[in-house]
Each structure stands twice: as structure tokens, then as C-alpha cells.
């Protein structure tokens with residue numbers, strides 16, 4: 218998957234709206250090396266169907282940045298306006314295309330800026346950008362993420378307990394989007410949503426489904442669950458640095474009836490906060506959190522502590538393996554009270570510039586050993602794999 222990003226977020230300069238975009242991989246470490254046509258529009262924030270200005274752009278192999286300029290002199294424009302850049306068919310969102318195909322992810326993810334509003338002296342936009350995905354139930358999942366003038370800003374170097382580690386923020390990554398699409402497909406393809414509660418999550422349907430997301434970043438997976446499942450309660454958790462962007466996304470979410478979501482700080486290096494320790498969860502979601510071997514032991518400890526308090530909980534974890542040392546996560550998980558009960562691979566859309574095999578996102582399911590044994594005995598030893606669609 219490739220992501221259109223603002224290298225320079227839009228601003229008003231010389232009687233024009235100016236911005237610079239790029240098209241990169243999720244971490245921004247490689248640029249798209251193929252020719253694609255893009256369309257940039259200046260559109261009214263309050264009425265996205267009102268497009269004031271539009272221009273086509275061509276991204277070519279070898280490019281690293283592409284300036285975009287909309288002259289606004291003499292134009293009648295209803296402010297505030299945002300800039301939207303997408304593949305040539307502009308749409309109000311990117312879509313998770315269909316219910317069957319695991320690879321139905323956008324190949325190039327579109328971007329929206331925050332609003333410019335010169336009459337109200339807003340002539341620059343902050344370093345955030347919005348993604349929009351249409352879930353299979355028709356609701357649009359809106360996600361703000363951080364952006365910046367340098368894509369290197371996506372990598373933060375932090376000193377933690379005298380160790381140097383790399384903390385990757387707070388931008389959507391392939392694994393989070395793929396897990397969101399996967400869970401969305403799984404939920405909407407259930408004929409009766411109670412199946413998800415009863416068979417997969419092991420709690421009676423009358424009970425509100427209690428979900429926690431670890432290392433939520435922008436909060437995409439957890440918020441999408443609140444938009445896809447009725448009667449669920451989602452707790453997004455991450456380091457304090459993620460709170461602002463996660464809460465910004467919580468503020469615009471469109472949850473299903475009687476579902477709700479909130480954010481709380483949870484650092485894997487610390488004991489579980491009281492509000493988490495006091496709850497029993499049905500589902501724990503974790504996406505793209507196993508890339509840093511320094512923090513894996515603390516993550517495993519946190520998962521294990523959650524499983525002790527929530528022995529029936531299912532852990533759903535996605536990862537795009539970026540280096541072999543991440544296998545330490547699975548070695549450490551084997552020493553815990555959690556058992557791997559399922560694994561599937563979700564192919565990512567192939568990059569037009571690459572002949573390589575498509576990259577995949579791995580989704581793993583873990584559950585507490587006691588719960589697995591009790592389910593096996595109830596089912597005559599048949600493995601419980603109904604959380605995964607057929608391959």
C-alpha cells in the first residue's frame with residue numbers, strides 16, 4: 218500500500234493555496250517508483266460536494282515531492298476549505314471494497330488536509346492529515362494522523378530507562394488498516410452478530426462487549442470496532458504522546474448505537490492503570506506494536522497481565538514483519554498464559570513499481586490456555602477457528 222502525504226501542509230501564499238505532497242510507503246522510507254495520475258481538489262469543509270478548484274497531477278518514477286498550487290485570486294470560494302488528494306477518481310472516502318476478498322484494501326490511500334479559512338485568519342494548516350475509509354456497513358471512519366515537513370518526523374528517537382529506542386508515531390500503518398478491514402469484513406459477514414459474541418468472544422450477547430486496544434496510535438482499529446459493532450465499549454490505550462490525536466479521532470467517530478469509546482494512558486512498562494485492571498475484557502486488539510524488540514517484553518507482560526484478569530479474552534494482533542528479530546515476541550508469548558489459536562495472512566495491494574510478491578499482514582489470535590482447554594472439552598476436542606474466515 219502507498220500513502221499520499223503532505224510534505225508541506227496547505228497554506229495561503231502569494232494569492233494561492235500551496236502544498237507539497239509525496240507518495241510513500243507507510244513508514245515513509247520508500248517513495249512510489251511508478252507513474253500514477255492523481256487529482257487534487259480544494260473543497261468546502263462544510264460541504265464536501267462543493268469542489269471549488271481541481272487539478273490533475275502526474276506522479277512519476279524517481280519523484281520525491283510534488284508541489285500543488287491553486288491560484289485563488291478572483292475565485293468565489295466558500296471557506297473553510299481543505300485540500301484532498303487521491304487517485305484520479307475522487308471520492309469522499311477510500312473503501313474497503315467487498316466482503317469476500319482479503320486484499321480489498323486501497324492501493325493508494327488518499328489524504329485530506331485540515332481547513333484553511335483566510336476570512337478568519339487561518340492561512341496555514343496544522344501538521345495533521347485525515348484519512349477516510351468507508352466501512353462495509355456504510356459508516357465512514359475518519360482518522361486524523363500526524364504529518365510533517367519531513368517524513369523523518371514519523372520516527373521519534375526516545376531515551377527510555379537509559380536505552381535508545383525508536384518510537385514510531387502516530388501515523389496509520391499497513392497493519393492497522395489491514396486489521397481494520399479484516400475485522401470489518403468479519404463483523405459484516407456474520408449473518409447474526411451474536412455469533413461473534415458467543416462463539417468467538419465467549420461472552421453472552423446480552424453483555425456489552427468490552428474491548429481494549431494497546432498501542433492504539435491514532436486509534437483506527439478500536440474506533441472502527443465501535444463503528445462496526447453495536448453495544449460495545451472500547452478503551453483505546455497508548456503512551457501520553459498519542460492522547461491528543463486519539464482523542465481528536467474519538468471526537469469525530471460515528472459509533473453504532475450504544476457503543477462508545479474512550480482513551481486512557483497505558484504504558485506497557487508500568488503496571489496496568491486502575492481503570493484497566495478493574496475491568497474484564499472480551500477482546501484485546503494490538504496492531505503494529507511488535508516492531509521494537511526493546512518494548513516487546515513489556516508488551517508481552519501487559520498482554521499476560523490482561524489475560525490473567527480476563528481469562529476468556531481473545532487477543533487479536535496484526536503485524537507486518539519488518540525484521541526477523543520480531544520473532545522474540547512469539548518466543549516470549551509461549552512462556553505466558555496465552556496460547557496461539559489462529560493465524561491468517563492478509564495480502565496487501567501490490568505496488569505498481571514492484572515485481573516482488575505482495576507483502577502480507579499477519580493476524581494472530583491468542584486466548585488464555587484455560588479458556589482454550591474448556592472450549593476444546595466442550596467441543597469434543599475440535600479446534601476453535603471460527604474467528605477466521607476460510608483461506
Ligand SMILES: C[S@@+](CC[C@H](N)C(=O)[O-])C[C@H]1O[C@@H](n2cnc3c(N)ncnc32)[C@H](O)[C@@H]1O
Pocket residue numbers: 384385386387388389390392393394431432433434435436437454455456459483484485486503504505506512515
Ligand atoms: C507503530 S505504532 C502502531 C499504532 C497503531 N496501532 C496502528 O496500527 O496504526 C506503535 C504504537 O505503540 C505505542 N507504544 C510504543 N511503546 C509503548 C509502550 N511502552 N506503552 C504503550 N504504548 C507504546 C506507540 O506510542 C505507538 O502508538
